[in-house]
Amino acid sequence: MTSFMPQKRYYRQRAHSNPMAHHEFNYPVCPEEMDWSELYPDFFTGSSSKNGTSQVEFADIGCGYGGLLVELSTLFPDKLILGMEIRVKVSDYVQDRIKSLRESEPGSYQNIACIRSNAMKYLPNFFSKGQLSKIVGYGLVYTNTDVEEVHLWMVKHFTEHPLFTRVTDQELDGDVIVSRLGTCTEEGKKVQRNGGKNFLAVFRRIEDPNFGQEN
Amino acid sequence: MSASVGFCSRWFISTCDRWLVAVDSKQDREPFVFDCSTAEKKPKNPSTDGDEGGAEETRSDRILAFAVSPCGNLVALTDDSKRLILFRCEASSWRCISVRFVVRRCTSLAFSQAEDQLLAADKSGDVYSFSVLNPDQDGELKMGHLSMVLAVTLSLDDRFIITSDRDEKIRVSCLRSPYNIQSFCLGHKQFISALLVPPGHSQRLVSGSGDGTLRLWEFESGRHLQSVDLRDLMDPEKTDNDNEKEKRCGVRGHRCGVRGHCVDHLYSVFTGVLSVLRVSLVQFFSLDQDQLSPHSRLTPPHQPLDVTFDPEGRLWVLMDSDHSPLQIYTHRCGSWQCDTDSPDLTRVSAAFRIHWDKLDASVRTASRFDHLYVVNYDNVSEYMKKKQQRLDQQSQKRNLDQKRRPDAKKMKTPTANS
Numbered sequence: 001m002t003s004f005m006p007q008k009r010y011y012r013q014r015a016h017s018n019p020m021a022h023h024e025f026n027y028p029v030c031p032e033e034m035d036w037s038e039l040y041p042d043f044f045t046g047s048s049s050k051n052g053t054s055q056v057e058f059a060d061i062g063c064g065y066g067g068l069l070v071e072l073s074t075l076f077p078d079k080l081i082l083g084m085e086i087r088v089k090v091s092d093y094v095q096d097r098i099k100s101l102r103e104s105e106p107g108s109y110q111n112i113a114c115i116r117s118n119a120m121k122y123l124p125n126f127f128s129k130g131q132l133s134k135i136v137g138y139g140l141v142y143t144n145t146d147v148e149e150v151h152l153w154m155v156k157h158f159t160e161h162p163l164f165t166r167v168t169d170q171e172l173d174g175d176v177i178v179s180r181l182g183t184c185t186e187e188g189k190k191v192q193r194n195g196g197k198n199f200l201a202v203f204r205r206i207e208d209p210n211f212g213q214e215n
Numbered sequence: 216m217s218a219s220v221g222f223c224s225r226w227f228i229s230t231c232d233r234w235l236v237a238v239d240s241k242q243d244r245e246p247f248v249f250d251c252s253t254a255e256k257k258p259k260n261p262s263t264d265g266d267e268g269g270a271e272e273t274r275s276d277r278i279l280a281f282a283v284s285p286c287g288n289l290v291a292l293t294d295d296s297k298r299l300i301l302f303r304c305e306a307s308s309w310r311c312i313s314v315r316f317v318v319r320r321c322t323s324l325a326f327s328q329a330e331d332q333l334l335a336a337d338k339s340g341d342v343y344s345f346s347v348l349n350p351d352q353d354g355e356l357k358m359g360h361l362s363m364v365l366a367v368t369l370s371l372d373d374r375f376i377i378t379s380d381r382d383e384k385i386r387v388s389c390l391r392s393p394y395n396i397q398s399f400c401l402g403h404k405q406f407i408s409a410l411l412v413p414p415g416h417s418q419r420l421v422s423g424s425g426d427g428t429l430r431l432w433e434f435e436s437g438r439h440l441q442s443v444d445l446r447d448l449m450d451p452e453k454t455d456n457d458n459e460k461e462k463r464c465g466v467r468g469h470r471c472g473v474r475g476h477c478v479d480h481l482y483s484v485f486t487g488v489l490s491v492l493r494v495s496l497v498q499f500f501s502l503d504q505d506q507l508s509p510h511s512r513l514t515p516p517h518q519p520l521d522v523t524f525d526p527e528g529r530l531w532v533l534m535d536s537d538h539s540p541l542q543i544y545t546h547r548c549g550s551w552q553c554d555t556d557s558p559d560l561t562r563v564s565a566a567f568r569i570h571w572d573k574l575d576a577s578v579r580t581a582s583r584f585d586h587l588y589v590v591n592y593d594n595v596s597e598y599m600k601k602k603q604q605r606l607d608q609q610s611q612k613r614n615l616d617q618k619r620r621p622d623a624k625k626m627k628t629p630t631a632n633s
Contacts (some may be wrong), residue, residue, distance in 0.1 A: 029404070
């Protein structure tokens with residue numbers, strides 16, 4: 001069965017969805033019980049030459065229409081990347097898009113997938129401790145927005161959090177993700193068209209400075 | 216919260232509605248009675264209370280939770296008027312040490328082993344630490360969940376704080392640095408209303424949930440060791456109908472009894488709702504390294520409301536009865552036996568009944584569980600139906616077009632950038 005590329009106009013949904021509402025989501029009881037083979041069939045079947053014990057290492061929280069996922073797929077072909085999107089229509093679009101891309105280019109785009117979920121509530125259900133930390137020693141969190149207040153809010157909270165430290169612009173020189181963050185997503189392109197500014201901030205997870213300091 | 220009981224050294228404690236009543240179980244003396252409505256009210260702060268609206272918030276002075284310190288000389292309680300009250304029991308008298316205020320109504324309290332801090336978990340999911348050494352100091356925000364926290368406890372060495380919420384999660388965090396999550400204990404399918412780290416089993420956690428199970432964990436790693444379905448323990452006669460068995464069950468609480476120097480038994484009061492009947496049972500479990508095993512069951516003469524162990528390891532049961540609300544059970548000759556003639560029971564019952572009789576029967580048994588069940592709203596099916604209709608229509612249209620113009624060009628193949 002050939003899938004045609006989904007047309008965005010059938011999948012439009014407003015930007016905000018209440019993460020505190022009790023919508024029905026599918027999520028595993030715990031990370032050990034998650035069946036990733038449905039999302040990454042090539043990586044989790046016996047017939048594949050790829051390592052069956054692969055793990056998702058990158059997560060795009062609020063992946064929208066999947067622009068970043070598609071871009072990262074070819075940049076990191078051996079990494080499993082998961083997009084999480086709370087909106088019904090939008091996550092459905094990404095799933096349809098990935099399905100269609102996989103069919104049109106066999107062997108490609110097998111390492112990306114999207115699930116409809118509430119990352120705020122269910123991140124610990126999907127990912128075990130340290131799973132997303134394999135990128136550069138400890139994990140990196142990339143934040144990007146065109147709204148300055150949101151940027152300042154995120155910077156404030158990550159900076160105040162003892163387990164994160166800001167990665168300087170110097171250290172980010174040459175980072176492949178940074179250069180694409182502002183341009184490959186729907187939102188990013190819209191900001192470019194409107195002549196808006198992109199605010200980027202990257203943070204690295206560090207060791208607990210207070211650990212072991214009991215009494 | 217319905218009526219609750221506990222022990223503070225030799226004092227039998229009970230809370231119901233807005234009263235705390237403490238009765239000396241070993242000596243005849245005047246009980247200590249505290250009425251929360253007599254305590255000072257939260258001062259109105261125009262800058263922070265502005266968002267509560269112009270109308271006076273309706274509040275009662277009902278006690279929502281209480282806790283006894285490990286050494287048994289401090290008691291803390293929190294009420295519907297957002298008070299947090301600390302009492303000290305020394306020599307034979309009780310003293311109210313401080314009345315502080317919490318930001319939001321609390322659900323659960325726990326003292327640290329060192330008795331230097333009192334942890335209070337609230338309805339918005341936040342956990343605050345209140346100093347015991349400086350009893351007038353304001354609470355400090357320590358950590359939070361995204362949904363209501365229902366139970367809070369600490370590891371026996373005060374290294375970890377363990378919290379459980381309405382969203383099926385148990386979180387283990389470092390007490391000194393609560394932003395540092397040690398692990399999650401994931402497995403329950405409904406809210407988790409009871410947590411216990413049993414004395415003598417410092418690596419273990421027992422949890423009770425609205426999904427009707429008791430679970431055993433190695434909490435530092437989050438490893439799930441065992442699940443006991445309480446519905447399996449219910450009497451077959453009462454559950455001849457499978458539908459009824461599916462009805463909701465919540466765990467009221469865990470208590471641990473100590474006899475001599477070794478820990479004996481856990482109990483679990485299990486409240487099940489079967490059609491219109493409310494069934495409660497007091498079930499004992501024994502715990503060895505990795506296994507919780509059902510031990511024996513009590514059938515008190517009246518509906519049990521709560522239970523507690525006293526320092527001698529006897530189990531006191533509070534029941535929904537006007538005339539004989541209290542009963543003691545002692546472990547003798549391998550089983551738990553009713554101790555109706557105990558002088559301690561007589562003494563406590565006499566003093567307790569004076570206050571128990573004043574209460575309306577309805578305040579004894581308010582159910583805390585029904586409103587905690589999460590009802591999910593399906594926002595996917597409708598969309599999927601419409602999508603399928605759209606796809607079917609498009610498919611029909613394409614078939615018609617092809618029949619009319621079989622030589623027409625096919626659609627472009629999709630690329631990554633479209």
